[in-house]
Amino acid sequence: xxxxxxxxxxxxxxxxxxxxxxxxxxxxxxxxxxxxxxxxxxxxxxxxxxxxxxxxxxxxxxxxxxxxxxxxxxxxxxxxxxxxxxxxxxxxxxxxxxxxxxxxxxxxxxxxxxxxxxxxxxxxxxxxxxxxxxxxxxxxxxxxxxxxxxxxxxxxxxxxxxxxxxxxxxxxxxxxxxxxxxxxxxxxxxxxxxxxxxxxxxxxxxxxxxxxxxxxxxxxxxxxxxxxxxxxxxxxxxxxxxxxxxxxxxxxxxxxxxxxxxxxxxxxxxxxxxxxxxxxxxxxxxxxxxxxxxxxxxxxxxxxxxxxxxxxxxxxxxxxxxxxxxxxxxxxxxxxxxxxxxxxx
Numbered sequence: 020x021x022x023x024x025x026x027x028x029x030x031x032x033x034x035x036x037x038x039x040x041x042x043x044x045x046x047x048x049x050x051x052x053x054x055x056x057x058x059x060x061x062x063x064x065x066x067x068x069x070x071x072x073x074x075x076x077x078x079x080x081x082x083x084x085x086x087x088x089x090x091x092x093x094x095x096x097x098x099x100x101x102x103x104x105x106x107x108x109x110x111x112x113x114x115x116x117x118x119x120x121x122x123x124x125x126x127x128x129x130x131x132x133x134x135x136x137x138x139x140x141x142x143x144x145x146x147x148x149x150x151x152x153x154x155x156x157x158x159x160x161x162x163x164x165x166x167x168x169x170x171x172x173x174x175x176x177x178x179x180x181x182x183x184x185x186x187x188x189x190x191x192x193x194x195x196x197x198x199x200x201x202x203x204x205x206x207x208x209x210x211x212x213x214x215x216x217x218x219x220x221x222x223x224x225x226x227x228x229x230x231x232x233x234x235x236x237x238x239x240x241x242x243x244x245x246x247x248x249x250x251x252x253x254x255x256x257x258x259x260x261x262x263x264x265x266x267x268x269x270x271x272x273x274x275x276x277x278x279x280x281x282x283x284x285x286x287x288x289x290x291x292x293x294x295x296x297x298x299x300x301x302x303x304x305x306x307x308x309x310x311x312x313x314x315x316x317x318x319x320x321x322x323x324x325x326x327x328x329x330x331x332x333x334x335x336x337x338x339x340x341x342x343x344x345x346x347x348x349x350x351x352x353x354x355x356x357x358x359x360x361x362x363x364x
Contacts, residue, residue, distance in 0.1 A: 024048040024307065027083050027109075029076040029100060030091030031055035031064050034114065038089050039068055041299040047307050048087070054079045076100065080107050087310070090114060093182075094197075095190040098123040101138065105130040110137045110310055112303075116201050117323035119192040121331055121346075124324040131320055139306045139316055140323030144206035146301030149279045152292045153264070153271055154210045156281075163267030165211065168247040170203045170262045176233060176253025177226045186229020194231025195253040196222065197330045203237075203249045204329045206262060209317065213241040214325055219342040220333040225254060237333055238342075 026048050028035060035053070042048050050068050054076040055061035065072035073079035080088065080103075087110045090100050097118045101111050111131070117124045117140045131138040144150055156162060176195050177186070184190040191197070208214055217240040222232040233254050239247040252259075264271040272280040272287060280287035295301060302318065309316040328347040336343040 024086040024310065025051045025083065026087045026089065027052040027054070027076075027079055027085035028064075028089045028091065029054050029079075029104075031057070031060045032091055034091050035064060037299050038091070038303075039064065041297065041303045043068070044297075044300055045303060045307065047311070048303075051085060052079045052083045077103065080104060080109065085109055087112065087306070093184045093190055094119055094192050095184075098127060101127045102130040105134045105136050105138065108134060108136060110139075110306070112139045112141065112306055113320075113323070114141045115143075115205075115323065115326070116192060116197050116330070117320065117327055121324060121327045124320065124327050128320040128324060137306070137309055137316060138320035138323075139302075139309070139318050140320060140326075141302060142201070142205040142209075142318045142323065142326065143298045143302060144202055145209045145317055146295070146298035146305070147206075147275055148292045148295040149273050149275060149277075150206055150210055151295060152279050152290060153262075153273050154212075156271065156290070157210060157264070158212075162269040162271070162283075165243070165245050165264060165266055167265040168207055168211070168245060168262065170207060170247065170249040171252075171259045172199050172203055173250070173252035173256040173259040174199075175255060177228050183229070186226065186231050188229075188231050191231060193330070193334060194226070194229070194233060195251045196220070196232060196235040196237070196333050197327075199253065200235055200237065200249065200251045200330060200333070201326050203251065203262075204326050207239075207241070207247055207249070208325065210262075210264075211241060211243070211245065213243045213245070214345070214347075215239045215247065215329045216242050216345050216347075217342055218329060218332040218336050218345065220336040222333075222337045232337075235333065235337075239329070 050070045052071045053065045054073040061072040088104045089112045219238040221236045223234045226233040235251040237249040260275045262273045269283040279290040281290045308314045332343040332345045
């Protein structure tokens with residue numbers, strides 16, 4: 020690489036700070052421009068990082084010609100923005116969920132292929148140290164056969180600070196299942212190296228605002244035949260974010276950003292978790308490696324599609340009251356290529 024990759028950011032909302040910090044901590048890329056409809060917000064972040072501020076992202080991309088764009092827009096704008104940027108020859112990092120539905124995801128993937136650019140989706144769960152350590156234990160086989168998985172993710176989804184578009188199904192695609200449940204689906208698929216192929220779901224709609232679901236109970240099955248129960252709560256519930264995996268020779272309990280626990284029939288004991296870079300840095304590095312060296316991108320558009328296909332099956336299941344297959348080209352390729360666990364020294 021002769022010079023750092025140039026990066027333009029579309030959307031300067033809350034998450035932009037974390038993306039900017041990840042880019043700042045690498046020496047292989049630099050932010051050249053930031054676009055946001057709120058000009059003062061774009062100017063504030065651009066001034067802090069020596070970039071140029073814009074209010075029109077198309078104008079920004081045409082003038083700056085960035086190598087990579089990061090898209091932090093409301094979900095209903097993901098498809099048009101990602102396709103247009105791909106057509107300008109930019110690699111794309113698109114916040115999750117990838118789009119409103121699987122059909123839109125396919126359009127984005129095809130745009131990337133047509134224009135020879137990479138599409139990456141912000142599925143962060145693959146870069147948390149506890150998940151990487153758990154995946155290594157699963158792959159080692161020392162815990163025997165995987166028997167069952169339970170996953171819980173709860174928190175106040177309808178808080179006043181959440182923008183209104185999140186709570187409008189037409190613009191967001193849904194509520195806690197598409198937004199929070201995507202994380203559960205991602206970490207289950209990635210850690211087990213499988214795909215979810217069946218879903219039976221029951222949702223509730225008791226939110227104080229909007230028309231999206233506020234909870235979801237998802238009974239799923241992986242391509243390896245392992246049952247999964249995911250509970251997603253968005254009311255005034257106690258904050259929870261954990262996954263429990265039962266094996267024939269033990270149990271793993273993962274509390275994200277906190278600890279990894281292991282039981283082999285007795286009390287849980289903490290598992291040492293080697294230090295990794297912040298997940299946003301890990302995500303960004305994975306994309307840079309794929310752009311520069313052609314390494315496998317496990318957060319590809321195709322992978323993002325596989326997550327949306329599970330979300331869609333959950334919504335169909337609730338509407339019909341029946342178990343639904345995951346209608347997917349990716350489900351037929353059920354195995355995810357194993358990824359080596361590279362620890363940070």
